[in-house]
């Protein structure tokens with residue numbers, strides 16, 4: 073390496089003189105060239121000088137870790153040949169710069185391209201780069217775009233400029249004159265199976281691009297590449313995981329924010345460079361970009377979810393605590409767990425059954441030996457206000473006797489399973505997943521591959537793009553509910569789709585092998601084993617709703633997406649309630665129907681932090697209902713880690729403790745009294761705050777706000793917040809600072825610039841805008857409430873069926889000026905389309921100068937769901953109070969009983985005696 077470093081400056085000079093720079097480049101020639109130097113001409117690995125130069129690129133070893141040694145010449149790319157501007161956009165024709173050789177001989181270059189830029193609205197735009205001569209695959213995910221473009225220049229936050237050589241698009245934010253997208257950088261390539269485009273970023277702060285584990289929420293810019301390809305791959309560093317979200321949010325020097333979606337569903341990778349810049353490489357489809365202009369991070373998410381679809385409102389009960397494990401031996405074990413949780417008075421709403429409830433892990437069956445009592449147990453638990461969620465996998469077992477397994481038989485009848493392209497074979501593309509063969513006992517002492525070979529039955533994968541498949545799937549779900557047992561929600565797993573064999577049984581994929589091993593292999597976990605590693609053949613054929621035949625190669629990343637809506641629709645039509653669906657594999661817009669758990673994580677301390685990062689990323693991906701498996705899925709949990717994870721997990725929107733088979737129990741009643749007590753306390757806090765969390769979920773559904781909110785969304789002008797990922801907010805007002813490391817009793821946390829109150833004591837925090845050490849003994853998670861906000865709450869009970877009956881409390885945290893505001897969304901908790909049909913209550917609360925008033929913008933609540941006003945706590949009341957009076961139109965004023973604690977500056981008054989239901993506005997005055 074040292075020897076090469078000497079060459080560096082030398083080569084730089086040669087490269088410069090060779091490239092014949094025009095005069096205006098020489099002004100800052102050094103900066104320019106160093107930047108071009110970042111763009112990797114040989115991302116495939118294994119380059120040397122000869123191979124590099126054969127691509128027309130520049131070879132120059134570097135001592136910078138991960139920096140490319142083979143990079144593009146300044147003008148490598150396409151050249152603009154024609155530009156047509158209209159009021160609604162720009163059309164550009166571009167041609168490949170043939171001064172440079174083709175990039176990959178196995179992937180045909182497309183020399184002439186069309187670029188269509190559309191001014192979607194004043195705050196959003198799209199640029200689409202495609203082959204005008206031949207139609208290529210385009211992502212069949214419908215987006216909600218404005219009906220007409222914004223044709224009035226003055227109404228647009230942006231301006232677009234086209235660069236000629238190399239061709240590039242520059243998007244400029246008019247207010248700051250910053251270039252926030254700039255693809256006028258070398259290396260742009262558009263060939264059949266290798267499409268590459270880079271953009272300079274306006275700042276070093278970029279977030280998102282998933283689903284893959286990131287060690288920090290802010291990206292490290294030092295040439296890190298992340299593969300995106302749906303895979304049954306437990307999250308790990310640089311491993312492509314279950315879902316695909318080619319979306320990032322970028323901050324700008326002006327402290328504005330924007331978001332960019334690349335709507336492409338092929339396998340791809342994304343590299344983040346110190347330029348700062350970002351390179352996308354995808355292996356099919358077209359380049360279809362959408363940008364939203366914010367200007368704040370929170371507005372970026374609102375605009376993005378307006379486009380991809382706003383997240384579903386989950387049932388109220390799904391915000392309760394949930395218990396699951398893979399490997400319950402029988403229904404008695406679940407019944408005991410339920411009884412122990414009740415006895416320990418730990419709030420909990422949802423129990424699961426993982427695949428063992430099924431007969432030989434086959435969907436829509438019940439193990440009649442070990443889980444014979446499950447339907448009755450489910451009925452009993454549901455009668456006590458609990459809910460049940462079952463798992464379903466997409467793969468359907470194929471080796472049952474004809475007539476004995478309707479799911480497969482009717483699937484064949486209705487032709488729902490994925491097959492080969494007809495000219496190759498009319499057979500199904502068989503895989504293997506869980507189901508065992510009938511009458512065969514699995515020998516667990518054998519190695520996994522042998523077990524798969526010997527004991528796993530063939531499976532067929534339904535093609536969920538077809539309407540007939542959705543109907544068939546819905547019918548299976550309905551039949552199960554009506555004939556076998558009830559459930560309230562569905563959990564869909566293994567929908568990458570995962571298979572235990574590679575490609576197909578026998579592992580020989582038919583047809584074009586460049587689909588299985590493309591000329592450019594993105595940086596994936598399985599890059600050396602082919603795209604079909606642990607999934608189906610890329611040459612399998614799927615059929616879109618409109619009859620278009622597509623290759624699994626193009627739609628692999630949409631398999632989980634296509635599985636989600638049919639499952640959600642089936643849940644609604646079967647149960648008549650909205651319930652909840654959680655899915656493993658997601659794509660932009662999956663949040664419209666489902667939440668997502670962060671996968672089969674490990675029971676390790678580092679995963680606590682990673683789960684916060686994962687949740688923040690899913691917040692900006694538009695899937696707010698998320699959380700990791702509390703205490704981790706794989707391996708042994710240890711006491712302290714599990715306890716800290718219970719505390720953190722109490723603030724996951726999706727709060728579920730889940731564990732894999734053959735591991736010791738890790739539920740809250742598995743560890744003794746102290747653990748149970750800490751779990752009870754922290755879950756009681758969660759349950760107390762559920763009305764606030766539910767209101768945030770409504771705001772996500774109605775307006776696209778985030779629920780788990782990075783601090784920078786609320787305090788973007790304070791650069792300290794740009795990197796914070798060890799703390800997060802619930803909405804604008806609750807700051808959560810968990811212990812994430814072993815042995816700590818003090819946690820260093822940031823107190824953003826506002827007035828904050830300690831949730832546990834009600835005392836005001838003396839500092840703001842600085843890092844402080846927070847005492848965090850084992851029983852405690854740090855929680856702070858932001859002055860200026862009113863949080864609705866209810867006393868916790870054993871489950872939400874009971875807590876929802878309690879009076880509504882308010883927590884009024886006054887700001888420096890003695891004011892606060894907040895709101896409550898309330899409905900029946902599980903009705904279908906309550907928001908669209910206005911069958912809900914929306915109340916806003918305002919406190920100012922010793923007066924708390926409510927207003928009711930929407931009152932569509934049924935009488936049975938009404939709430940009465942209960943205890944109100946006001947924090948930050950500086951002067952002693954002598955009287956609290958409540959007035960409601962048409963009624964005499966009433967004095968309310970109250971207490972005032974001068975030391976804490978807390979006023980509490982109780983309206984319970986008034987039996988006042990909150991759909992009627994009220995005013996409460998203290999003086």
Ligand SMILES: *[C@@H]1O[C@H](CO)[C@@H](O)[C@H](O)[C@H]1NC(C)=O
Nearest residue numbers: 470471472502509529530531
């Ligand atoms: C399982 O089903 C597949 C597909 O029909 C068939 O090819 C295979 O022979 C069957 N295996 C057994 C053991 O019945």
Ligand SMILES: CC(=O)N[C@H]1CO[C@H](CO)[C@@H](O)[C@@H]1O
Nearest residue numbers: 307670671679682683686700
């Ligand atoms: C604890 C945890 O959730 N860690 C990782 C689990 O996996 C997701 C991706 O599925 C990551 O985003 C999390 O960071």
